[in-house]
Amino acid sequence: MEKPIQEEKRVFMTGNEVVAWGALAAQADIMYGYPITPQNEIMHYWTRLAPKYGKSFLQTEDELSAGFATIGGVLAGKRSFSATAGPGNTLFQEPISMAEMMRIPMVVAIQQRGGPSTATVIYSQQEVNMTTYGGNGEGLRIVYSTATHQELFDYMIKAFNNAWKYRFPAFILGDGYQAKMREPLIMYNPEEKGIEMVKPDVSLGKEGVPGKDRDPVYLRNAYSMEEELFEVLMPMIEEYNKVSPEIEEHFSLSCEDADLIIVSHGIVSRAAMAAEEELRKEGIKVGLFRPITLRPFPEGAIREICKSTPNILIVESANGQLARLVKEALFGLPINMQAIFKPGVGITSEEIIKFIKSKKTEEIIAK
Amino acid sequence: MSTTAMPKSWNINTKPHKFCPGCGHGHILRALGEAIDDMDIQDRTVFGCDIGCSLLAWDFFNIDSIQTHHGRTTPVMVGIVRANPSLIGIAYMGDGGGYAIGAQHLVNSANRNDKILVVLVNNTNYGMTGGQMAPTTLPGQVTETTPYGRDALETGTPTQGPELVAAITGENAYVARGTVSNLRQLKKYFKKALENVQEGNGFSFVEVLATCPTNWRTNAKDTWKFLEENMASYFKVGEYKVPPTKREG
Numbered sequence: 001m002e003k004p005i006q007e008e009k010r011v012f013m014t015g016n017e018v019v020a021w022g023a024l025a026a027q028a029d030i031m032y033g034y035p036i037t038p039q040n041e042i043m044h045y046w047t048r049l050a051p052k053y054g055k056s057f058l059q060t061e062d063e064l065s066a067g068f069a070t071i072g073g074v075l076a077g078k079r080s081f082s083a084t085a086g087p088g089n090t091l092f093q094e095p096i097s098m099a100e101m102m103r104i105p106m107v108v109a110i111q112q113r114g115g116p117s118t119a120t121v122i123y124s125q126q127e128v129n130m131t132t133y134g135g136n137g138e139g140l141r142i143v144y145s146t147a148t149h150q151e152l153f154d155y156m157i158k159a160f161n162n163a164w165k166y167r168f169p170a171f172i173l174g175d176g177y178q179a180k181m182r183e184p185l186i187m188y189n190p191e192e193k194g195i196e197m198v199k200p201d202v203s204l205g206k207e208g209v210p211g212k213d214r215d216p217v218y219l220r221n222a223y224s225m226e227e228e229l230f231e232v233l234m235p236m237i238e239e240y241n242k243v244s245p246e247i248e249e250h251f252s253l254s255c256e257d258a259d260l261i262i263v264s265h266g267i268v269s270r271a272a273m274a275a276e277e278e279l280r281k282e283g284i285k286v287g288l289f290r291p292i293t294l295r296p297f298p299e300g301a302i303r304e305i306c307k308s309t310p311n312i313l314i315v316e317s318a319n320g321q322l323a324r325l326v327k328e329a330l331f332g333l334p335i336n337m338q339a340i341f342k343p344g345v346g347i348t349s350e351e352i353i354k355f356i357k358s359k360k361t362e363e364i365i366a367k
Numbered sequence: 368m369s370t371t372a373m374p375k376s377w378n379i380n381t382k383p384h385k386f387c388p389g390c391g392h393g394h395i396l397r398a399l400g401e402a403i404d405d406m407d408i409q410d411r412t413v414f415g416c417d418i419g420c421s422l423l424a425w426d427f428f429n430i431d432s433i434q435t436h437h438g439r440t441t442p443v444m445v446g447i448v449r450a451n452p453s454l455i456g457i458a459y460m461g462d463g464g465g466y467a468i469g470a471q472h473l474v475n476s477a478n479r480n481d482k483i484l485v486v487l488v489n490n491t492n493y494g495m496t497g498g499q500m501a502p503t504t505l506p507g508q509v510t511e512t513t514p515y516g517r518d519a520l521e522t523g524t525p526t527q528g529p530e531l532v533a534a535i536t537g538e539n540a541y542v543a544r545g546t547v548s549n550l551r552q553l554k555k556y557f558k559k560a561l562e563n564v565q566e567g568n569g570f571s572f573v574e575v576l577a578t579c580p581t582n583w584r585t586n587a588k589d590t591w592k593f594l595e596e597n598m599a600s601y602f603k604v605g606e607y608k609v610p611p612t613k614r615e616g
Contacts (some may be wrong), residue, residue: 058446065471072450095439205413216430222418
C-alpha cells in the first residue's frame with residue numbers, strides 16, 4: 001500500500017487537517033472519535049484518508065466510549081488515537097486515568113474551547129489543569145502544547161513515539177484557533193528524516209495458548225490493599241520523574257539580558273514573540289519562555305532563567321492555569337510576577353505591549 | 368457437561384475463586400469456560416471484566432484478561448476487536464454495569480452490531496458495594512437503598528435487558544436470557560453466542576439470572592426460591608433473537 005507521505009511536501013491547511021495527516025505520518029492504525037467542536041475536522045479528514053491507507057475508524061456513542069475504545073485499540077497492539085475538546089475532554093478524564101494506571105500509550109489531540117461547561121466552541125487555554133492533572137491520579141502524562149501547524153504535525157509524531165516508548169498517555173494540546181486557521185507547513189515521512197518510529201506491542205491476544213504455551217496476561221487497575229497499590233504506583237511515579245528530563249521541552253528567546261520574561265504557552269506565545277520583537281526595537285529588554293511540555297513541566301529550565309531574571313509576566317487565555325504550573329516550578333525563588341489572564345479569549349501582541357508600557361518600571365522590574 | 372473436572376480454559380492456580388459461597392458467578396464462568404473449551408478458542412479469546420463482583424474474575428481464565436472501569440468493559444472490548452477483528456472479545460459485567468452506568472455503551476454497541484459477546488449477570492442488586500438497588504431489583508424487593516422495598520412508582524420497574532437489546536439489534540444478533548438453575552441450557556446459549564461472534568455475524572448478548580445469598584440475606588432454600596420463583600416470574604428465560612443461520616428446525 002502506498003505511503004501517505006512519500007517525500008517532503010509544503011502544504012497550506014487547517015490545524016485539524018494537519019492533525020489527521022500527522023497521525024497518518026506517525027503510522028496510526030485506528031481512530032476512535034466522537035463529534036465535538038472545534039476538533040470535528042480531524043475525524044472528517046481521517047475518515048476520508050483512512051480507507052486509502054488501510055486504516056480504521058469508529059464513531060463511538062460518547063467520549064467515554066471513545067477513550068476506552070482507544071485503550072482497547074492500544075491493548076490489541078495498534079497505534080490508536082482520538083481527539084476531543086472541552087466537555088469531551090472532561091469525559092475523557094476517566095479513560096485517561098485508566099491509561100495512567102495501566103501504562104497504556106493512548107494518544108489524544110485536544111483542541112481547547114471555552115469553559116467551564118459548554119461555554120464556547122471557539123478557543124481557550126482553559127484545559128491545561130484537566131489535561132495535565134485531570135482524573136483521580138497523579139498526572140503521569142505527556143502533554144505537548146503546540147503553537148504552530150508545523151508543531152501540530154511534528155508533535156503528533158512525537159506523541160505516538162513517546163507514548164509507546166515511555167508508556168504514558170500523550171496529548172497534543174492545541175486550541176480552536178489552531179484547529180480552524182490555515183497556515184503553511186512541511187509534511188514529511190518521519191522515517192525518511194531519520195526519526196525511528198517506536199513499534200507498538202500487543203498486550204492482549206498474544207501468540208500461543210495461554211496456560212499452555214505461555215502464561216495468560218492479566219491486566220487490572222483495582223487493588224485490594226493500600227500497600228499493594230503503593231507498590232505498583234511508586235515505581236511508576238519514580239519512573240515518570242526519572243524520564244521527565246528526557247521528555248521536557250521548552251523554547252526561550254533573549255532571556256540572557258532580559259529585564260522581564262514573558263511566560264506563555266501554545267498560540268499565545270506567538271503574540272508574546274511579536275511583542276518581544278516590538279519592545280526590543282524600543283529598547284525594552286524583554287525575554288520569552290515557553291514551556292512546550294506542560295507535563296512534565298520544564299522546571300529546571302525555567303528556574304535557571306528566573307534565577308538571573310526574577311521578573312515574569314505570565315500571559316494566558318485562562319485564569320491562571322499556566323500560572324499555577326509556573327508558580328509550582330518556581331517555588332522558593334524570589335519572583336516578581338505580573339499576569340494577563342483572559343479566560344476563553346485570544347490575546348494580541350498589542351495588548352501585551354500596552355500592558356508592559358502601562359506599568360511603572362519598578363512595578364514590573366524589581367531589582 | 369462434566370460434573371467434576373475444571374474447564375481447560377480455567378486457570379487452576381487461581382482457584383478456589385474469589386466469589387462468595389452460593390454466588391452465581393462461579394457457575395456462569397464454568398458454563399462459559401466449557402463453551403470456550405468446546406469451541407477451542409482459548410488462544411483467540413480476550414476476556415474483559417467490569418467493576419463490581421465481576422472484577423473478581425480478572426485472573427479466572429487461562430485467557431488474556433483485563434479488568435476495566437464500571438460500565439466501560441463494552442467499549443474496551445469494542446476497541447480491541449475493531450483493532451484486531453481476529454480476536455473474540457467477551458465483556459463480562461453485572462446488571463449495574465450494563466443497565467445503569469454502562470447502558471449507553473450496551474445500547475450503542477448492540478445497535479452498531481459490534482462483533483463481541485456481552486455477558487451480563489443479573490442478581491437484582493449491586494453486590495460488591497453492599498447490596499443497593501439495581502436497575503433489575505424487583506418491585507417490593509428490599510435492598511440497602513430501598514429499605515422499605517422497591518417502589519415501582521418512585522423508582523421504576525426492573526430493566527428487561529434482553530428484550531431491550533433484541534429490539535435494537537440487527538437481524539444477525541444473538542440475544543438470550545439464561546439462568547444458573549439450568550447450566551446445560553446456559554452453556555448452549557454461550558456457544559451459540561460465541562459462534563455468532565466467531566463467524567463475524569453479529570452482536571451477542573446473554574443475560575444470566577444469578578444468585579446473591581450474601582446480599583439477599585437468604586439461606587440455601589430461600590436463595591433458590593428467589594431465583595426460581597421471584598426472578599423467573601419477572602425475567603423470562605429463553606432466546607430473544609436468533610440469527611437466521613442459528614435457527615433450529
